[in-house]
Amino acid sequence: MSELKLEFVGKQVKDMYGTFMGKVVGIITDTDGSIESVGVDCGSAGLKQLPYEQLLVQGDYVIYIPRWRLDAQKLLRQKNLTLQRIKGLQDIVAENDLMKDDAELVYLKYEKRLNDLGEIEKSVNEKLQARLNELDTENRSIKTVLFDAKLQFRSNEITEEAYQQISTHTNELIEHITIEKSEINNVKMRLTQQTLENIALPPRLPTTMPTSNPKAATGESSPQQLESTVTITTPQLVNADATEYSATDNTPTENSSGGKVITKTTKRESDSDASWLNQVIQNE
Numbered sequence: 393m394s395e396l397k398l399e400f401v402g403k404q405v406k407d408m409y410g411t412f413m414g415k416v417v418g419i420i421t422d423t424d425g426s427i428e429s430v431g432v433d434c435g436s437a438g439l440k441q442l443p444y445e446q447l448l449v450q451g452d453y454v455i456y457i458p459r460w461r462l463d464a465q466k467l468l469r470q471k472n473l474t475l476q477r478i479k480g481l482q483d484i485v486a487e488n489d490l491m492k493d494d495a496e497l498v499y500l501k502y503e504k505r506l507n508d509l510g511e512i513e514k515s516v517n518e519k520l521q522a523r524l525n526e527l528d529t530e531n532r533s534i535k536t537v538l539f540d541a542k543l544q545f546r547s548n549e550i551t552e553e554a555y556q557q558i559s560t561h562t563n564e565l566i567e568h569i570t571i572e573k574s575e576i577n578n579v580k581m582r583l584t585q586q587t588l589e590n591i592a593l594p595p596r597l598p599t600t601m602p603t604s605n606p607k608a609a610t611g612e613s614s615p616q617q618l619e620s621t622v623t624i625t626t627p628q629l630v631n632a633d634a635t636e637y638s639a640t641d642n643t644p645t646e647n648s649s650g651g652k653v654i655t656k657t658t659k660r661e662s663d664s665d666a667s668w669l670n671q672v673i674q675n676e
Contacts, residue, residue, distance in 0.1 A: 405454045409568035464579045475591040538562040
């Protein structure tokens with residue numbers, strides 16, 4: 393058995409919100425030896441076969457990723473790319489009307505793709521809503537257990553320690569459910585907002601490579617350079633040690649005549665500029 397397969401066997405399985413699901417007892421493989429699914433002992437729920445692509449080994453645990461999350465992420469990526477392509481076609485036609493006929497053929501292709509994704513989106517939304525209904529049912533069941541435990545404690549049927557343990561575990565489960573519901577609602581909102589009107593094209597990739605500057609490895613950019621990155625593709629970094637400071641008080645060093653001198657270490661300014669700057673400071 394390969395190390396990858398041994399990595400699963402015997403590990404506890406949790407969902408990505410921290411809820412324990414069971415323990416890995418075996419692995420189902422395909423004819424070529426690749427893993428198809430992982431057998432998990434879920435106690436009274438029996439042995440469940442979890443798809444391999446929904447599992448992730450993390451330390452001493454196997455993390456189970458819900459199917460709705462994988463499907464939703466895939467749909468968001470595909471729909472976003474399709475909308476960006478359509479937006480790009482519209483921009484091309486707006487800039488050059490002569491390309492309208494060529495763009496029309498490509499546009500029909502992406503329009504059909506967008507319609508197909510619309511059908512997939514309906515299916516994904518149905519799965520998301522079904523999962524929300526399941527979580528609401530689980531939430532009510534957990535709260536019933538918590539309320540009954542509180543009632544038993546008040547009637548002196550169980551100790552305070554037992555009640556606190558029940559309260560801790562049930563509150564953790566409720567928190568996990570709240571987090572998952574929040575993520576599902578967030579995905580539903582993102583799908584709704586993903587329209588051609590709201591889509592924004594990513595910034596264009598630079599056409600030239602930034603020039604290397606070995607002196608800038610440890611330096612910081614000046615405010616002027618940070619502002620220039622908005623419009624300049626390859627901003628130049630400067631050395632942060634452009635001014636020489638004394639080691640004790642972090643103030644500029646003084647020359648023999650008492651005037652403040654700034655020593656320029658960068659080589660980008662001319663000698664005349666440096667002399668002029670020193671002369672102005674000395675005369676202050």
